[in-house]
Amino acid sequence: MNKDLRVTVLGAGNMGSALMGGMLQAGVVTRQNLCATVKSEPHAVELAARYEVRVTTGGNAEAAADADVVIVAVKPGYAMGVLNEIAPRLKPGQVIVSVAASLPIAMIESALPFTLPVFRAMPNIPVVVGEGATAVCCNGSATGEQRDLVESIFRAVGVACFVEEDMMDAVTALSGSGPAYIYMVIEAMISGGVKMGLSHGVATRLAEQTVLGAAKHVRETGLHPAILRDQVITPGGVTIVAIHELEKHGLRSTILSAIESATLHSRSRTAVLAEKLKHEHKPNDK
Numbered sequence: 001m002n003k004d005l006r007v008t009v010l011g012a013g014n015m016g017s018a019l020m021g022g023m024l025q026a027g028v029v030t031r032q033n034l035c036a037t038v039k040s041e042p043h044a045v046e047l048a049a050r051y052e053v054r055v056t057t058g059g060n061a062e063a064a065a066d067a068d069v070v071i072v073a074v075k076p077g078y079a080m081g082v083l084n085e086i087a088p089r090l091k092p093g094q095v096i097v098s099v100a101a102s103l104p105i106a107m108i109e110s111a112l113p114f115t116l117p118v119f120r121a122m123p124n125i126p127v128v129v130g131e132g133a134t135a136v137c138c139n140g141s142a143t144g145e146q147r148d149l150v151e152s153i154f155r156a157v158g159v160a161c162f163v164e165e166d167m168m169d170a171v172t173a174l175s176g177s178g179p180a181y182i183y184m185v186i187e188a189m190i191s192g193g194v195k196m197g198l199s200h201g202v203a204t205r206l207a208e209q210t211v212l213g214a215a216k217h218v219r220e221t222g223l224h225p226a227i228l229r230d231q232v233i234t235p236g237g238v239t240i241v242a243i244h245e246l247e248k249h250g251l252r253s254t255i256l257s258a259i260e261s262a263t264l265h266s267r268s269r270t271a272v273l274a275e276k277l278k279h280e281h282k283p284n285d286k
């Protein structure tokens with residue numbers, strides 16, 4: 001860890017504060033060198049007490065001025081406003097990281113006073129329990145060292161991988177929205193257990209651990225999920241009866257279609273947002 005690394009989180013809500021907690025716990029940054037901004041005073045007080053770091057209401061430009069890494073974690077609709085606000089105080093060498101969904105790197109660059117390394121990340125909500133899945137892309141100005149640094153920030157709250165920017169809509173559909181699909185699977189498994197007579201508590205414990213355990217099994221064996229599925233099946237047994245039902249109702253095909261539709265929706269939303277922001281925010285003179 002670079003003990004002198006200074007990180008600022010602009011908009012420390014659900015995502016931003018989870019990143020703060022992860023970075024502190026992993027030792028990516030020290031409390032003295034981490035600061036954040038939010039909109040409301042009570043939230044600023046609560047966050048400052050929770051993490052023992054400096055948190056201000058607004059003051060984005062001052063907070064960003066001395067940071068090595070500036071993380072933009074406000075809602076996508078506010079991101080360009082915040083970037084325009086900090087632009088006059090930015091300095092060469094700073095790294096910009098945005099987690100704003102659907103906001104293209106080119107739009108972020110258009111708000112900057114000069115060329116800077118820009119990273120666009122799509123984390124997901126399990127970052128709050130340190131098990132997020134984040135995909136990251138960056139512009140051509142990012143060095144290998146800066147890529148490692150940004151990767152270490154997202155590894156502090158789960159796993160991180162780099163993709164090309166044109167894959168970010170697919171990432172949004174797969175892992176960005178993915179927790180919602182799995183919550184539905186867990187919910188349905190609980191309901192199935194309860195229907196068959198298990199208590200809600202026991203069904204919940206068994207369902208959540210089954211999903212957790214299956215995911216860990218895939219990761220740790222490195223085997224294709226179809227091989228692991230076949231290992232659970234006994235000829236003429238219980239599992240194959242359930243699998244036949246799932247196949248009749250198109251489980252795999254449904255999930256595949258869901259990810260395809262969500263990707264296309266994300267792609268059109270990205271285009272709409274870019275068009276809207278182009279009219280609302282004039283690029284800074286370079």
Ligand SMILES: NC(=O)c1ccc[n+]([C@@H]2O[C@H](COP(=O)([O-])OP(=O)(O)OC[C@H]3O[C@@H](n4cnc5c(N)ncnc54)[C@H](OP(=O)(O)O)[C@@H]3O)[C@@H](O)[C@H]2O)c1
Binds near residue numbers: 043
């Ligand atoms: N949540 C997810 O699952 C998820 C997944 C991937 C990406 N993201 C991205 O993460 C970003 C944040 O999402 P979120 O769910 O964390 O939202 P959130 O909880 O609403 O956080 C946004 C934060 O921004 C603060 N804020 C608003 N205006 C501000 C300003 N002008 N200056 C400084 N701070 C300001 C708010 O302060 P107050 O709390 O005081 O109102 C709030 O803490 C979004 O761009 C989203 O696309 C989220």
